[in-house]
Amino acid sequence: xxxxxxxxxxxxxxxxxxxxxxxxxxxxxxxxxxxxxxxxxxxxxxxxxxxxxxxxxxxxxxxxxxxxxxxxxxxxxxxxxxxxxxxxxxxxxxxxxxxxxxxxxxxxxxxxxxxxxxxxxxxxxxxxxxxxxxxxxxxxxxxxxxxxxxxxxxxxxxxxxxxxxxxxxxxxxxxxxxxxxxxxxxxxxxxxxxxxxxxxxxxxxxxxxxxxxxxxxxxxxxxxxxxxxxxxxxxxxxxxxxxxxxxxxxxxxxxxxxxxxxxxxxxxxxxxxxxxxxxxxxxxxxxxxxxxxxxxxxxxxxxxxxxxxxxxxxxxxxxxxxxxxxxxxxxxxxxxxxxxxxxxxxxxxxxxxxxxxxxxxxxxxxxxxxxxxxxxxxxxxxxxxxxxxxxxxxxxx
Amino acid sequence: xxxxxxxxxxxxxxxxxxxxxxxxxxxxxxxxxxxxxxxxxxxxxxxxxxxxxxxxxxxxxxxxxxxxxxxxxxxxxxxxxxxxxxxxxxxxxxxxxxxxxxxxxxxxxxxxxxxxxxxxxxxxxxxxxxxxxxxxxxxxxxxxxxxxxxxxxxxxxxxxxxxxxxxxxxxxxxxxxxxxxxxxxxxxxxxxxxxxxxxxxxxxxxxxxxxxxxxxxxxxxxxxxxxxxxxxxxxxxxxxxxxxxxxxxxxxxxxxxxxxxxxxxxxxxxxxxxxxxxxxxxxxxxxxxxxxxxxxxxxxxxxxxxxxxxxxxxxxxxxxxxxxxxxxxxxxxxxxxxxxxxxxxxxxxxxxxxxxxxxxxxxxxxxxxxxxxxxxxxxxxxxxxxxxxxxxxxxxx
Numbered sequence: 001x002x003x004x005x006x007x008x009x010x011x012x013x014x015x016x017x018x019x020x021x022x023x024x025x026x027x028x029x030x031x032x033x034x035x036x037x038x039x040x041x042x043x044x045x046x047x048x049x050x051x052x053x054x055x056x057x058x059x060x061x062x063x064x065x066x067x068x069x070x071x072x073x074x075x076x077x078x079x080x081x082x083x084x085x086x087x088x089x090x091x092x093x094x095x096x097x098x099x100x101x102x103x104x105x106x107x108x109x110x111x112x113x114x115x116x117x118x119x120x121x122x123x124x125x126x127x128x129x130x131x132x133x134x135x136x137x138x139x140x141x142x143x144x145x146x147x148x149x150x151x152x153x154x155x156x157x158x159x160x161x162x163x164x165x166x167x168x169x170x171x172x173x174x175x176x177x178x179x180x181x182x183x184x185x186x187x188x189x190x191x192x193x194x195x196x197x198x199x200x201x202x203x204x205x206x207x208x209x210x211x212x213x214x215x216x217x218x219x220x221x222x223x224x225x226x227x228x229x230x231x232x233x234x235x236x237x238x239x240x241x242x243x244x245x246x247x248x249x250x251x252x253x254x255x256x257x258x259x260x261x262x263x264x265x266x267x268x269x270x271x272x273x274x275x276x277x278x279x280x281x282x283x284x285x286x287x288x289x290x291x292x293x294x295x296x297x298x299x300x301x302x303x304x305x306x307x308x309x310x311x312x313x314x315x316x317x318x319x320x321x322x323x324x325x326x327x328x329x330x331x332x333x334x335x336x337x338x339x340x341x342x343x344x345x346x347x348x349x350x351x352x353x354x355x356x357x358x359x360x361x362x363x364x365x366x367x368x369x370x371x372x373x374x375x376x377x378x379x380x381x382x383x384x385x386x387x388x389x390x391x392x393x394x395x396x397x
Numbered sequence: 398x399x400x401x402x403x404x405x406x407x408x409x410x411x412x413x414x415x416x417x418x419x420x421x422x423x424x425x426x427x428x429x430x431x432x433x434x435x436x437x438x439x440x441x442x443x444x445x446x447x448x449x450x451x452x453x454x455x456x457x458x459x460x461x462x463x464x465x466x467x468x469x470x471x472x473x474x475x476x477x478x479x480x481x482x483x484x485x486x487x488x489x490x491x492x493x494x495x496x497x498x499x500x501x502x503x504x505x506x507x508x509x510x511x512x513x514x515x516x517x518x519x520x521x522x523x524x525x526x527x528x529x530x531x532x533x534x535x536x537x538x539x540x541x542x543x544x545x546x547x548x549x550x551x552x553x554x555x556x557x558x559x560x561x562x563x564x565x566x567x568x569x570x571x572x573x574x575x576x577x578x579x580x581x582x583x584x585x586x587x588x589x590x591x592x593x594x595x596x597x598x599x600x601x602x603x604x605x606x607x608x609x610x611x612x613x614x615x616x617x618x619x620x621x622x623x624x625x626x627x628x629x630x631x632x633x634x635x636x637x638x639x640x641x642x643x644x645x646x647x648x649x650x651x652x653x654x655x656x657x658x659x660x661x662x663x664x665x666x667x668x669x670x671x672x673x674x675x676x677x678x679x680x681x682x683x684x685x686x687x688x689x690x691x692x693x694x695x696x697x698x699x700x701x702x703x704x705x706x707x708x709x710x711x712x713x714x715x716x717x718x719x720x721x722x723x724x725x726x727x728x729x730x731x732x733x734x735x736x737x738x739x740x741x742x743x744x745x746x747x748x749x750x751x752x753x754x755x756x757x758x759x760x761x762x763x764x765x766x767x768x769x770x771x772x773x774x775x776x777x778x779x780x781x782x783x784x785x786x787x788x789x790x791x792x793x794x
Contacts, residue, residue: 004562004594006533009508009652012659036462044456051448059441063635065433099496099639103661110532111406115512131659135507136403165401197401238460240666242496255406262409262528264500268665269637 030380050278066269070097101244105132118164124355149185173322190222206322211296213320309385323370427777447675463666467494498641502529515561521752546582570719587619603719608693610717706782720767
């Protein structure tokens, strides 16, 4: 029967993370595996008030079909915010509201990719992007990223033997590695890309969640005609509304609107109105500061615990924001073996495997700190440290 | 620059209806062009109450990320409803919540269609389906539909020279033609399709909105392993929430979930909770009866006006439900020419063109009756009748 399906759907990797999350249903298990924002910080009361207002002021209208582009006031807010926070001039007519950033990726795949087209992705890279572009049968060209940003020499090599249509990146507090590209690296990358036909997709779901370091430059400042920006309210307001956006040059925007129409006509309009009302009535910066304070504290605690409980041969990134730390075991060790030991000790994480397109075995792991308080981090990291020790001893036997 | 785009996106027809709707912004223009449910009938207060309850009873949880399959209680409700209303046994584990029916179409295209795969569509057929399947570069095989259902001989001919993967249909109160397949026609179609590998996509957004005639049998009763059903809350509750669903056999369901994940992770979870709460606390049948009463009255009025104001050479369908009447001008006349005359007389409709995949000129038109009261219908249809007369006289000159 399998022949009834499209070729593309067979190429899409299943979400390994979903499988892992099934293990973590047990309440005794401490989970660093999630990728969720902390629900204790959701502005529930404020959203409730905004929702009441939308019902009272524009009930029927806000419940009707709407435009594919999205609610104009919300797009104006997003444009204003780019100017206010980053000095970036964006027109609301270049902003398309999407059903989460994930749909942004789907629409870009739809609009740009023919079977076998080359796409540069980060290594390690965001699983959701790998899934979305797999649907359009991209040929992935992974380029390593570290705390020094994207590997420029490797990028040049890749460009010398292929003509990638897209380069996908999460340059701020990346998922999964928590790294940020330094400004010098961005500048150098822009210079390399200037003469290429490759479009940059700058995905920035965590950009507002910076708890240390400096805000870095968007690629739109270097290559405005070649940069497509993705944004999201999932990490700053709430995820269940599925509200994200794409900023794209006009000739691309028009195609994206066609793709959007064919995909779901438009994004949930009622929730666009609610979030717009919420942003109008509240100081989102105060709210974001609360998130930053919590995530920053939890991140620092987790970094301390890495030092305290992990053998010195285990390396880890030092995020300036976001929700994730990335750890690297000594080369011969498998993070999947570690996972199997750790789950018995009642702590879980995501092994690095799903963040690579061409590896089944890795020595890396993703640790999430947004959803766990400091005491839980202490306990969980102690358990994880023990599991690492145990694995090392096994290897020595 | 156009070469940067995917081949597929160039194949997608732009929504002609959107273009037309721009004309209708003028308040003096009577519009039979829309495809919207009547917003005066939206259960605003009831939804507001349900929303408050969701905030109060499960605020943070309902605002967090959720599962790709959709809210289990909503899926259980849908399953119960199939049993209660149609005696169809469906398991919630075969129901996938989608971001509107339109996304259902996108996911089916994604999951089944390779470039150039044959798809049977109705002629005239639903524009949204043509758009969604165009993205996956379907080769369309239109088969005529009338008030006698789908043309069986034409279907046989099509099946004799192609192997379509999918047959897409809206057998109840179809968009655009308002027709329903009689039970004898469904039975005969099922017999023809029994030995084929073609899957039936039965899209049923209007099924609950029957104001005359009898409820017809779903194809799932004839060909359970070959039928995929699409449903929607857009016409019975509200459209802006973008809530629809797919019912599919298990081996197909699993692939659809992968496609859903890659497309937008999951459908707006908050609104799934709200609608589930609303359906739990209210008698939806009472609400649907109100809609049926209004649409039925408006449809009868419009049918009367067809008789009263249109020349006898103009034919029209007699819907038993839904939101549309389909009219056919004498063969030599162009509905686009009529549109250009009618808009001057301040009445608009949708010319038939976009509902065909292979015609630029048609003599057919779609008339919407859901959003116009009886007085407006009288005035608008009088204007339209005049425009038809005028066009006929021009032709005679």
